[in-house]
Amino acid sequence: MKKKKELPQPYVAPTKDARHAGTFEIFVPAPGRERPHRVPIKFDTEGEAERWIHSQEGAEAIDRLLKS
Numbered sequence: 807m808k809k810k811k812e813l814p815q816p817y818v819a820p821t822k823d824a825r826h827a828g829t830f831e832i833f834v835p836a837p838g839r840e841r842p843h844r845v846p847i848k849f850d851t852e853g854e855a856e857r858w859i860h861s862q863e864g865a866e867a868i869d870r871l872l873k874s
Contacts (some may be wrong), residue, residue, distance in 0.1 A: 813837060818855040821848060830855045834866075834871050843871045849857055 814835045821829045830849045833842040845867060849855040858864040 816845075816859050818849075818852050818859070832859060834868050836872055845871070 812868065813847050816832055816834045818830050818832055821827070826848050827848040828850075830852050832847070832849075832855055834845065835842040847858070859868070
């Protein structure tokens with residue numbers, strides 16, 4: 807049985823920018839792109855970022871990124 811190539815799920819990572827040290831940001835892998843899209847919102851905790859991904863607002867923003 808062949809595995810279907812699926813797009814990886816959006817994920818949370820610590821912010822690398824020193825000006826925003828201690829915050830988290832969300833990355834959305836996209837087809838045909840080498841680097842994932844970055845959601846332009848910073849979160850204070852990893853849990854807040856995870857909740858945003860699964861919220862209605864987050865799902866809509868992720869869909870808009872993938873359609874662009």
